[in-house]
Amino acid sequence: AYSAGFANSPVISRRPFRTEDMVRDKRVLTPYRQIANRLNLKNCLIVPLVINQRSLGEIIVANRLAGEFTESDEQLLLTIGAQIAAAAERGRLTATSDAELRARLEEQESIERLSRELGETLILDRLLDVIRNEVLRSTPAQEVSVVLFKPSSEWVTADKPEIESRMGLTQLFTVETVGADDVPILPIEQQVLQTGDAVTIEDFATASIAPGVVTARSAIAQPVRLGNEVAGIISVFSDQPSGLPDQTRVLLSRLSRPASLAVRNARQYSEQLQLNERLTRRAVQLQHISYLGQLLREGADLAQLMQEVARAISATIGFRVVAMNVLDDKVQSYRMIAVVGTEIAKEEQDKTIIPVEYIAGMMQPRWKIGDSYFLPAELKSEWLPDQKDLSIRTDPEFAKKTGPRGWRNEDELLVPIRGSTGNMLGFISVDDPRDGLRPDAEEVESLEVFAAQVGSIIENFRLVESVQQEAESARRERDRLAQLHLVSSEIQRASDMSARLQAVADGIVSAGWQRVQITLRDEKLEPSLLIYSGYDPEEASNLYGKLLPGKIWRERFNDLAFHDLRVGRAYYLRYNHPWVQKNIFRGRPPTPREVGEDEWHPQDVLYLPLYGQDQKRIIGLIRMGMPTDGKRPTEDSLQPIELFALQASAAIENTRLYQETARQAETEQRLNELMEAMASTLDQTEIVRALAGGLKPFVVFTRMHLALPAGENAANFEMTRVELTPDGRVHIFPDNPIPTSGTALGIVFVTGRSQTFETGLGTSFEAYEDLPIWAAEGERMMLMVPMIAGGKTLGVLRLGSELGGTFGLTDSDSMTLVQRMANLSAVSIQNSRLFGSLEESTSFNEAVVQSIQQGIVVLDAELRIQLANAFMISHYGWSPDVVGRQLFDYRPEFRDFLEDPLRESLTTGREYHQFDLQDIDSDGRLVIRNFYTYPLRQRERITGIVLLVEDITQRAVLEANLATQAEQLATLTAVSSQMTGTLKPDEVVEVVLDALDNVIPYDGAVVWLLDPKYPDRLQIAAARGFYDPGTASSRELIGLWVEIDSSELFRDMSANRKVINVGDTTSGDPRFPYGEARVYKNWLGVPLISKSEIIGVLQLEKKQASFYNSQHEQLLQTFANQSAVALSNAQLFAETQDRAEELNRQAERLALLNRVSVSLSQSLDIENVFEITLRETAIALNVPEAAAIKVDQETGICKVLIEHPRGDEEPSLVFTMGDNALMQRIREALLPQVIENVQTDTPITRAAREIMRRK
Known part of the structure; x- marks a missing residue:
């Protein structure tokens, strides 16, 4: 509909219009009158532009200068309008024809490209991806889905197709009600399956089916046929109504034909591979059975044999997952002892226990195939009523085929393992067949052959195992008795208590216990001595802190419930006993929660008391753990250990009597020895060692500290730590300083009185900074004694014990003796300090000279060597006996550059520095050094020279390497800029060769490029160097070509895509047939790779063999990557430019024809x-x-x-x-x-x- 009166306008009515007064003429329509007012038009002539009874527009002329518009003017303007309309129509037709030709050309290119890419692969997922990418590229669709259905013979339901693979629908759109990895058959695809023809939806808003994809407004679905069956569907989606033109439908129809052929070929190829694989497995099956017999003869254990059987079944019969389950007679259950094809930890295997009656319930005659049982998934409720899954699969969605013979996710196949009498010894369960099908009679028969072999293996293995166990039991009893005899002999030979108890502990370990502790206990059952065996040093260091105090043991022995733990004379703390659960674990679960009834639990403990002569007083405890056989102890197995305990008790009592007698004499002797030791040395360490040795007989302590103030009014004590180890050794080393204020040490130092501190007896540890430090190390009691000399307190002696009440039991005579020893030590230490201060001043200067990590030589006035520090000897190879020799006699090479500076320095006292002096050392290596000459002054007189020698060879080499790398990096950067500065392939090749000489040296360089006409052929595009007269010149090399497959060298490079560096091509390398005749021995080549495709090769050659190293390889690889990108860009630009020029020429011709046509029509x-x-x-x-x-x-x-x-x-x-x-x-x-x-x-x-x- 037009506005009022517009139907009478020239453009609509196709009639001319004239007027002499645009403003007053009532025939003039309102739009024209508005134009007249704006442009000040008076008279006017309007004619339409008409072609084929169709108006294209109108021509308006106005304000004629002379007279009115006439009929002649109207006819002339009509003629001109007709010519203009004809020219416009011809232009439109020309543009339309050109667009159609271009569309046809693009469609043909798309089909050819798809056919080519489909012909290069037989992998279905890759085929679908290629089809989808091509459709996306060639159509205006926003999303493309390519779905492939399984063959109809594999469908579970005949009228319900199943998807084998799908590409698409996971990027632009969100699939409704399902996840991105579970896209169902879409409604438009269902319609294609029903009709068998392509389906086009112009607008889902008005269509009778749902889009299935959010935001999709229009779509086309094209079937891909295999014979009369729809094998797949290509679906394209647009987010606009009618967003897919007819050309898209035609293109999809044409693309479906090569897609159908490619799918058929891929499926035939897959079926052939499966058939070949099955025949190969059958041929290998007999070899594996023979190999199992060989393993049995060689003595492999049962788990190894079962694992090998599982591997053989998987390899020969075709089940990826195989589990071997063997009957455990003790618990009447089957245990999984071997599995292949799935990751199951050893702990999980041990937990996989299946009751015998459970498997027997499944082995019903209705499921029998031969002597095996196949349990179908669809009838699982009948053969597995309690829904307990036996699956050993890790991926529940592994099923690959459907149909009646397709293996289901919950299918089970059980193959019984029977003994010679027909009894069940176990069963084999298999899963995940390679062909995705349920087993046939042939496969079941093969499995039963393996099962029969396994039955024989298990029976033979158990027979041998039984005999070995009986022999092992007799051997252990013999060894225990022999060990008891050896221990008795060792106890008689041992000289002290520790040695005798150590012999007992070692004997118990030899008798079958991996961890043994023996603690001596006093009247209050407090520990006084610890002996252990079977612990590493780190574990042993923690044992003292874990000893149970006497209070706990007194409570235990007074607890009647504790005596329920007795096994013979020992107390067995079993992890699951109620008393242990209540008093040891205190509600915490043990780890692991349970073990077998006869097995030892990792948290079990066995205690065996040691009794005195009256057999009532406990004098010690033996703690045992981790029996070597892993079994819980019995009264019979503990009898040899109880004999060990009797031997230990007798040894303890005898030793105690002897030690009490010898103690008095030893006390007097120790005092004399301590006084002699301290008087004979000024070494503070030896004084401390003597003090520790003298204190040990009188005071039981774990560690000792000597606290000496750092100086007058010092804020900290200097701490010297003394550790005593069970083997009697004394270890002395410095410890962290302790403040003099706010500490127990400071109180004792100031008051000059000895004090004892014990944890848990009301001591306020928070009041002192030092006590919590030692308490954290396990000390329970501390004794601090002032060290007094000449009426002045010089320090504090601190003794610490991890045993409570130790120092409280020390008698007054012993405490007086300890104070005397501390005072005597203070005098000796004071003398040692006075002597040490003198030695320090002497040795300090020498220490400084020796510790400097540069060469230092001291010369006298006659230039004789007075001192050469350790660095000169170790670094420069100077002889240790060089002192006294004349410098230039020993090193004549120094004379040229050192004699004048040395003489001048002796004369004038000036310093001389000489830098970067190069020389050759005795090994022929270049050495770069700096020499610094300083006069040696004693008061006002120059008595010699100090010569400082600094070796800067490594620094110079490092600086040179850094400079070289910086230069190479700068060169690579410049080369990259040069290569990206041009887009002509020939110029890029020249730039590559020009720049290569600045990056890596070469005698010859060649650039090979792929021949565009023959993609399997390399052709030399450019070459440089090759100046040797006996070889072809670089000009002669250009144009030579080689087929990649016919060259072993280029074939290897094409396959591996790595740098190839042949150090010597004359050493018989088959890739270089000329051998010794080659002038250029080192060959280095790297592929030029762009977009994962090799586009050429960059080759360097050197006359010197093994010239190129890994750094050259890395540089050339980097250079080649930049070159490949530049060459690829240049080639792409050249192709684009050629296409643009061709289109320009076509446009020029069309413009010429159009211009001539317009001119001629006028x-x-x-x-x-x-x-x-x-x-x-x-x-x-x-x-x-x-x-x-x-x-x-x-x-x-x-x-x-x-x-x-x-x-x-x-x-x-x-x-x-x-x-x-x-x-x-x-x-x-x-x-x-x-x-x-x-x-x-x-x-x-x-x-x-x-x-x-x-x-």
Whole structure:
């Protein structure tokens, strides 16, 4: 509908309109009147632009200067309008034809590209991805889905297709109600399956089916057929209504044909692979059975044999997952002892226990195949009523095939393992068949062959195991008795208590216990001595802190429930006993929660008391753990250990009597020895060692500290730590300083009185900073004694014990003796300090000289060597006996550059520094050093020279390497800029070779590029170097080519895509057939890779063998990567430029034709037509002169009608066609004639010269 009156406008009515007053004329429509007012129009003539009864627009002319518009003006303007309309219509038609041709060309290219890519792979997922990517590229769709269905023979339900694979629907759109990895069959695909034909939806808003994909408004689904069956569907989606043109439907129809062929080929290939794999497995099966017999003869254990059987079944019969389950008679259950095809930890295998009756309930006759049992998933409720899954699969969605024979996720196949009497010894369970099918009779028979072999293996293994166990039991009893005899002998030979108890502990370990502790206990059951065996040093260091105090043991022995734990004379703390659960674990679960009834639990403990002569008083405890056989102890197994305990008790009592007698004599002797030791040394360490040795007989302590103030009014004590180890050794080392204020040490130091501190007895540890430190290390009691000399407190002696009440039991005589020893030590330490201060001042200077990590040589005034520090000896190889020798006699090479500076320095006292002096050492290596000369002054006199030698060779080499790497990096950066600065392939190749010389040295370089006509052929595009006269020059090499497959060298590089560095091509390498005749020995090559494709090879050669190293390889790889990108960009630019030039030429031709057509349509004069044609042709062909000749067909008269450019006179040349050979040929051939050189003498050229404007 038009606005009021607009139907009468010229453009709608297709009639002209004239008026002499645009403003007042009532016929003028409102829009035109508004234009007239704005442009100040008076009179006006409007004519329509009409072509084929269709208006394209209108022409308006107005404000004629002279007179009114006439009928003649109207006719002229109508003619002009018709020509304009015709020209516009021709332009539209031309554009439409060009667009259709381009669409056809793109469609053909898409089909060819898809066919080519599909022919390169037989992998289904890759095929679907190729199809989807091509459809996305060639259509305006926003999303493409390619779905492939399983063959109909594999469908569970005949009328319900199943998807084998799908590509798409996971990027742009969100699938409704399902996850991205579980896309169902879409409604539009269901319609294709029902109709068998393509389905097009212009707008889902008005369609009868749902889109299935959010935001999709239009779609096309094209079936891919295999015979009469729809094997797959290609679906394209657009988010716009009618967003997919008809060309998309046609293209999908054509693309479905190569897609169908590719799917057929891929499925045939997959079926052939499966058949070959099955035949191969059958052939290997017998070899595996023979190998099992060999393993049994070689003595492999049962788990190894079962694991090998499982591997053999998986390899030969075709089940990826195989589990071997063997009957455990003790618990009447089957245990999984071997599995292949799935990751199950050993702990999980041990937990996999299946009751015998459970398996027996499954082995019903209705499920039997041969002697095996197949349990189908669809009837699981009948053979597995309690829903307990036996699956050993890790992926529940592994099923690959459907249909009646397709293996289901919950299918089970059980193969019994029977003994010689038919009894069940176990069963084999298999899963995940490689072919995805349920087993046939042949496969079951093969499994039963293995099961029979396994039955024989298990029976033979158990027979041998039984005999071995009986022999092992007899051997252990014999060894225990022999060990008891050895321990008795060791106890008699041992000289002290610790050695005797150590022999007992070692004997118990030898008798079958991996962890043994023996603690001596006093009257209150407090520990006084610990002996252990079977612990590493780290574990042993923690044992003292874990000893149970006497209070706990007194409570236990008074607890009647504790005595329920007795096994023989020992107390067995079993992890699951109620008393242990209550008093040891205190509600915490044990780890692991349970073990077998006869097995030892990791948290079990066995205690065996040691009794005195009256058999009532407990004098010690033996703690045992981790029996070697892993079994819980019994009264019989503990009898040898109880004999060990009796031996230990007797040894303890005898030793105690002897030690009590010898103690008094030892006390006097120790005192004398301590006084002699301290008087004989000034070494503070030896004084402390003597003090520790003297204190040990009188005081039981774990560690000792000597606290000495750092100086007058010092804020901290300097701490010396003394550790005593069970083997009697004394270890002395410095410890962290302790403040003098706010500490127990400070109180004792200030008051000068001994004090004892014990944890848990009301001591306020928070009041002192030092007590919690030692308590954290396990000490329970501390004794601090002031060290007094000459009435002045010099320090504090601190003794610490991890045993409570230790120092409280020390008698007053012993405490007095400890104070005397501390005072005596204070005097010795004071003397040691006075002597040490003198030695320190002497040794300090020498220590400084020796510790400096540069060479130092001290010379006297005669330049004799007085001192050469350790660095000169170790680093420069100077002899240790160099002292006293003349410098230049020992090192004559120094004379040239050192003699004058040394003499001058002795004379003037000036310093001289000489830098970067290069020399060759005794090993022939370059050495770069700095020499610093300093005068040695004693008061006002120069007595010698101090020569400082600094070796900067490594630094110089490092700086040179850094400079080289920086230069190479800068070169690579510059090269990258140069290569990216040009987009012409030839220029890029030249830039690569020009820049390569600055990056890596070479004697010859070659750039190989893939031949565009032969993609399997490499051709030399450029070469440099090769100046040796005995080889081909770089110019001769250009153009040579080689097929990649025929060259072992390039074939390896194409397959591995790595740098190849052949250090010596003359050493018989088969890739270089000329061998010793090759001039260039080192060959280095790297592939040029762009977009994962090899586009060429960069090759360097050197005459020197093994010249190129890994750094050169890395540099060349980096350079090649940049070169490949630059070459790829240049080639892509060249291809794009060629296409652009071709399109430009086509556009120019179309423009010429359009221009000529428009010009000709505007003229009815023949001369004007010739002139227009001649001018445009001359311009298009770029010729300076041209002429148009009119031919009279009746008379044959030819007349030059128009010349270009026009001259001052009209052309007058007239001739007969029959008299001119050139015109005659044109008339006969009706084709253009081209003459390259009109000056030659031929009939045609003479005829051409006759009609030319200039002869």
